[in-house]
Amino acid sequence: MGGNISITGLSRPLTQEYRPRPDFFRMACLLASVLTIVLLALIIGEILVRAWPAMSKFGLGFITGIQWSPNRGVFGVLPVLIGTAASSFLALLLALPLGLAIAIFLSEDFFPRPVRQVIRFVVETLAAIPSVVYGLWGIFVVIPLVQQYGAVLAAKFGFIPFLAGPAYGNSLLTAGLVLALMVLPTITAISRSSLVAVPYTLREGSYALGATRWETILRVIMPTAAPGIVASAILGFGRAMGETMAVAMLIGNSQRLSWSLLSPSNTLSALLANQFAEADGIQVSALMYAAALLVLLTLGVNIAGEVVLRHTQKATAGLR
Amino acid sequence: MKGVVFLAVIKLNSQLNSLKSMTRNFLLASLLTASVFQIKAATSLTGSGSTFAAPILQRWAFNFQKENRDITVNYQSVGSGAGIKQFSDSITDFGGSDVAMSDAEIAKVNGNVLMLPATAGTIVFAYNVPGVPDGLKLTRETYVGILLGTVKSWNDPLIAKNNPNFKLPNLPITVAVRSDGSGTTGVFTAHLDAISPEFASKVGSGKSVTWPVGVAAKGNEGVTAVIKQTPGAIGYVEFGYAENNKLTMASLQNKAGNFITPTIESGAATLASVKLPENLRAFVTDPEGANDYPIASFTWLLVKKTYTDAAKAVAVKAFVTYGLTTGQAIAPELGYITLPANVVTQVQAALATIK
Numbered sequence: 001m002g003g004n005i006s007i008t009g010l011s012r013p014l015t016q017e018y019r020p021r022p023d024f025f026r027m028a029c030l031l032a033s034v035l036t037i038v039l040l041a042l043i044i045g046e047i048l049v050r051a052w053p054a055m056s057k058f059g060l061g062f063i064t065g066i067q068w069s070p071n072r073g074v075f076g077v078l079p080v081l082i083g084t085a086a087s088s089f090l091a092l093l094l095a096l097p098l099g100l101a102i103a104i105f106l107s108e109d110f111f112p113r114p115v116r117q118v119i120r121f122v123v124e125t126l127a128a129i130p131s132v133v134y135g136l137w138g139i140f141v142v143i144p145l146v147q148q149y150g151a152v153l154a155a156k157f158g159f160i161p162f163l164a165g166p167a168y169g170n171s172l173l174t175a176g177l178v179l180a181l182m183v184l185p186t187i188t189a190i191s192r193s194s195l196v197a198v199p200y201t202l203r204e205g206s207y208a209l210g211a212t213r214w215e216t217i218l219r220v221i222m223p224t225a226a227p228g229i230v231a232s233a234i235l236g237f238g239r240a241m242g243e244t245m246a247v248a249m250l251i252g253n254s255q256r257l258s259w260s261l262l263s264p265s266n267t268l269s270a271l272l273a274n275q276f277a278e279a280d281g282i283q284v285s286a287l288m289y290a291a292a293l294l295v296l297l298t299l300g301v302n303i304a305g306e307v308v309l310r311h312t313q314k315a316t317a318g319l320r
Numbered sequence: 321m322k323g324v325v326f327l328a329v330i331k332l333n334s335q336l337n338s339l340k341s342m343t344r345n346f347l348l349a350s351l352l353t354a355s356v357f358q359i360k361a362a363t364s365l366t367g368s369g370s371t372f373a374a375p376i377l378q379r380w381a382f383n384f385q386k387e388n389r390d391i392t393v394n395y396q397s398v399g400s401g402a403g404i405k406q407f408s409d410s411i412t413d414f415g416g417s418d419v420a421m422s423d424a425e426i427a428k429v430n431g432n433v434l435m436l437p438a439t440a441g442t443i444v445f446a447y448n449v450p451g452v453p454d455g456l457k458l459t460r461e462t463y464v465g466i467l468l469g470t471v472k473s474w475n476d477p478l479i480a481k482n483n484p485n486f487k488l489p490n491l492p493i494t495v496a497v498r499s500d501g502s503g504t505t506g507v508f509t510a511h512l513d514a515i516s517p518e519f520a521s522k523v524g525s526g527k528s529v530t531w532p533v534g535v536a537a538k539g540n541e542g543v544t545a546v547i548k549q550t551p552g553a554i555g556y557v558e559f560g561y562a563e564n565n566k567l568t569m570a571s572l573q574n575k576a577g578n579f580i581t582p583t584i585e586s587g588a589a590t591l592a593s594v595k596l597p598e599n600l601r602a603f604v605t606d607p608e609g610a611n612d613y614p615i616a617s618f619t620w621l622l623v624k625k626t627y628t629d630a631a632k633a634v635a636v637k638a639f640v641t642y643g644l645t646t647g648q649a650i651a652p653e654l655g656y657i658t659l660p661a662n663v664v665t666q667v668q669a670a671l672a673t674i675k
Contacts, residue, residue: 147549166492168535249537252535254534274538275528277500278401280404
C-alpha cells in the first residue's frame with residue numbers, strides 16, 4: 001500500500017491547466033476607440049493640409065480682413081467671425097432663460113409625472129427636427145414676422161445701434177431666433193439632469209429649515225446645479241456655432257459689418273455651405289482655412305463644456 | 321454563355337438539395353438574375369455640372385434612355401465648377417457648365433475637350449413692387465445703379481423718368497443676390513462688367529462676387545423666395561425660374577437703346593446673332609442687335625475629343641445628337657431658349673470629330 005493514489009481514486013488532475021488566451025473582445029473595443037480618435041485626427045489633418053496654401057498666403061490677416069471677394073482673390077473673415085459669435089450668443093441669450101425655466105419645471109413636482117414626461121418628450125423632439133426643415137419654416141414664418149415687427153422697431157427705436165433700420169427679413173435676428181429653438185433641447189436636457197442630480201438631502205434640509213419652495217429652488221438647488229447649467233450653456237453655444245443649413249437659409253449672407261440685429265450677416269458654416277461647391281483655386285484653400293477656424297472654435301467650446309460638466313458631476317457626487 | 325450558366329444552375333441545383341429549401345431558392349433566383357443580366361452589355365454615361373442646365377439635361381437623359389435601352393445616362397447637378405473639376409479628373413464622362421472652361425483648365429486635360437453649346441438661357445430682373453404690376457423699364461444706368469447701391473429707393477427720378485405711367489412708391493430697394501458661387505452670377509456679372517466700367521472696378525465679375533448692397537440667398541430658389549416675400553425687392557434669376565414662379569420681370573434697355581421684355585423670342589434673337597468661333601466658346605456679354613435681350617448665355621456640354629472606351633464615344637455622340645435635335649423641342653417648356661439652326665449645324669459638325 002502507499003504510493004500516489006489520491007482520495008477520489010482518480011489518477012489525472014480534475015482541472016486543466018489555465019492557459020491565458022488573448023481577449024478578443026477587449027481588442028475589438030480598443031480598436032474601435034482608437035479608430036475614432038484616428039478618424040478625428042485625419043479629418044483635422046486633411047483640413048489643415050488643404051488650408052495651408054491660404055494660411056501661408058494670408059496669415060493672420062485672414063482673420064482681421066473685412067473683404068471676401070473670390071473673384072479678386074481677397075479673403076477676410078472678420079465679419080463672418082463676428083456673425084458666428086453674435087448669432088450663437090443671441091441664440092443663447094434667448095434659449096438659456098427659457099430652457100432653464102423648463103428644466104426647473106420638469107425637475108419639480110408642480111404637475112403630475114405624466115404631464116412632465118410629455119413635456120420632456122416634446123422638448124426632446126425639437127432636437128429631432130432636421131436643420132433644413134427649421135430653415136424652411138423660418139423662411140415662411142419667421143422672416144415675414146421679423147420683417148413686419150422689425151420695421152416697427154426700427155422706426156421707433158432706430159436710435160439704438162442694435163435696432164437700426166432698414167429692417168430686413170433675412171437678418172441676424174431671424175437666425176438667432178431659429179437657432180434659439182434649435183439649442184433649446186440641449187440646454188433643457190442637460191440643465192434638467194443637473195437639477196435632478198442635486199441630492200434630496202439638500203432639498204429636505206432646506207425645507208426643514210423653513211424655506212419656501214421657491215427659496216429652495218433659487219437659493220439652494222440652482223446654485224448647486226450651477227456648474228451643470230453653465231455646461232449646458234456652453235454646449236448649446238457650441239451647437240449654435242456649428243449649425244449650417246438653417247442659418248444659411250435665414251441669415252442673409254452679407255459680408256458687411258453692421259451693429260444692427262435687423263441687417264443681414266453671415267456665419268462660418270453658412271459661408272462654407274454656400275461657396276464650397278463652386279469654389280476653385282485659392283478660394284478652396286481659403287474656405288478650408290475658414291473651416292479650420294470653425295473646427296477650432298467648436299472643438300474648443302465643446303471641450304470647455306465637457307470639462308465643466310465633468311467637474312460638476314464630481315462636485316455633486318461628493319455631496320451624497 | 322447563357323448555356324454555360326444554365327448548366328451550372330442545373331448542377332448546382334442537385335448539389336443544393338442538402339441545404340434548406342429557402343437558401344436554395346435564393347441562390348437559384350440570384351443565378352437566374354445574373355444570367356439575365358449577361359444578355360445586356362449596357363454602356364453607362366455619367367455626367368455632372370451646371371444646376372441651371374440640370375432640368376433639361378435630366379429630361380433628355382430620361383427620354384433618351386426610353387428610346388435606347390442599352391445606354392444609361394446619369395446627370396447630377398453639383399454646380400459648374402465641380403462639374404468641370406470632375407470632368408477633368410475623368411470621374412465623369414461629360415460635364416455641364418454655364419461658364420466655358422478657361423485656357424488653364426483646358427491645359428489640365430491636355431486639350432482633350434470639346435465644348436458644345438447644348439442650350440441657352442437668359443437672366444432676368446424679377447421684382448416685387450406694390451403698384452407696379454408688370455412692364456417696369458430699366459435703363460442700363462438705372463439697373464447698374466440699383467446693384468451698386470446708388471439708386472436706393474423706388475421713387476428715384478432715374479426710375480420714374482422711364483416709367484411715367486406707374487405710381488412708384490417711396491419704398492427702399494432691397495436687392496436680392498446669390499450667396500453661393502454660380503454660373504448665373506458669372507454670366508450676369510460678365511454682362512455688367514461689359515456695360516459699366518464703374519461696376520468692373522467696384523465689383524468685378526466671377527462666379528462669386530462681393531455685392532455692395534443686398535440680401536444674399538442660396539440658389540435661384542432662395543433669391544425667388546426673397547423677392548416674393550419682400551415688398552420692394554428686385555433680384556436676378558434665370559428666366560425659367562421667373563416664368564415658373566410667376567414673377568414680374570423688368571424690361572431692360574439693350575445696347576441699341578430699345579427696352580426688351582424677356583421672352584423666349586427675344587432670347588432667341590440674341591443667340592441667332594452670335595457668331596460662334598471655331599472652338600465654340602462665345603460670350604455674348606453685350607449683344608448689339610435691335611431686338612436682342614441683353615443678358616443671355618449658352619450653357620455648354622463638355623465632352624472628350626477622344627474616349628478610351630469606344631462604346632462611350634458612340635453613346636456620347638448619340639446622346640448629344642438627341643439633345644441637339646429632338647431635345648430642343650422641350651426647351652421652351654422648361655424655360656430655356658432653343659438653339660438657332662446655324663448653331664446646331666456647327667455643333668453637330670464638331671460632334672462628328674469625337675472618337
